[in-house]
Amino acid sequence: xxxPTVILPGYLAGAQPYQEMEDALIEAGFPAVTVPLHRYDWLxxxxxxxxxxxxxxxxxTAQRAMIDHDCHEINLVGHSAGxxxxxxxxxxxxxxxxxxDRQRTLPRPARGHVNxxxxxxxxxxxxERWTRKNLDFVNQTYPGAxxxxxxxxxVVGKAVEGRKTDWFTYNSYKMTAGQGNVWGDGVVPxxxxxxxxxxxxxxxxxxxxxxxNALWYGSETVVKEWSQCLA
Numbered sequence: 001x002x003x004p005t006v007i008l009p010g011y012l013a014g015a016q017p018y019q020e021m022e023d024a025l026i027e028a029g030f031p032a033v034t035v036p037l038h039r040y041d042w043l044x045x046x047x048x049x050x051x052x053x054x055x056x057x058x059x060x061t062a063q064r065a066m067i068d069h070d071c072h073e074i075n076l077v078g079h080s081a082g083x084x085x086x087x088x089x090x091x092x093x094x095x096x097x098x099x100x101d102r103q104r105t106l107p108r109p110a111r112g113h114v115n116x117x118x119x120x121x122x123x124x125x126x127x128e129r130w131t132r133k134n135l136d137f138v139n140q141t142y143p144g145a146x147x148x149x150x151x152x153x154x155v156v157g158k159a160v161e162g163r164k165t166d167w168f169t170y171n172s173y174k175m176t177a178g179q180g181n182v183w184g185d186g187v188v189p190x191x192x193x194x195x196x197x198x199x200x201x202x203x204x205x206x207x208x209x210x211x212x213n214a215l216w217y218g219s220e221t222v223v224k225e226w227s228q229c230l231a
Contacts, residue, residue: 003075003115004065005230007034008058010080010121010209011045014038017210018079021218028227031069035061048130050098055089059107066113075116075230079217080188080208081131083122083154087138090114090147097137116151116230120217121188121208124154124195126176145197153229155217156193157185157206184208201226 005025007018015034025032035058045051062074078086088095092109095101126135145152160166162173162180173189174180182189187208194200203225207216215222 002030003073004031004069005075006062008078008082010082012042024220024223030230048133050101051085073113073115076114077118079120083119084138091142093141111147118153120155121185123176123188123192125192127178128175144195152198154194154198155201155226156190157203158183159205159207160186
């Protein structure tokens with residue numbers, strides 16, 4: 001039987017938009033559950049602050065999934081910022097880059113119970129000053145596909161070329177990668193969404209977020225493509 005898959009939503013997102021992804025995974029034969037976040041759960045993280053509360057919610061969902069499915073491992077899917085937060089969750093080094101965390105205890109490192117990590121449209125590096133502290137910690141402490149006993153898969157859509165006439169996409173790419181006239185999923189450019197040593201996948205015409213009459217990472221046909229990596 002396939003391992004259960006835990007989905008971690010992206011920044012400022014609740015669980016509801018991921019129902020489509022969850023259903024598509026189940027249809028493909030992979031038991032799935034989304035971390036039950038609400039938009040307000042992200043408020044303590046705004047401005048590049050600690051993501052400890054998100055990691056604790058992720059761990060609680062992972063532990064429940066292993067109990068419910070009577071197993072000792074899960075697969076983990078992180079969308080957008082959820083991908084680099086998942087990399088912190090896997091790690092064994094103290095996450096103490098924020099003064100508020102020095103008196104907190106994180107869940108035990110997850111590397112012992114995660115088989116595969118799939119990141120979807122995750123900015124693994126960024127020029128944004130409010131994310132640098134967290135991302136610098138991740139990349140300096142756990143560079144690339146850090147743990148050799150975990151299967152890392154990084155998926156990004158190639159759907160929108162950054163142009164100055166498209167203010168949002170151009171500036172999103174520029175703030176993240178330092179250059180706006182590149183390709184990406186409409187939010188995250190290709191150049192920052194892959195990790196050295198991972199299985200890196202680029203999917204044509206796949207957008208970052210759900211949009212009517214368009215493909216995104218949670219669309220059934222797209223899930224069928226990247227979920228093969230969970231087998």
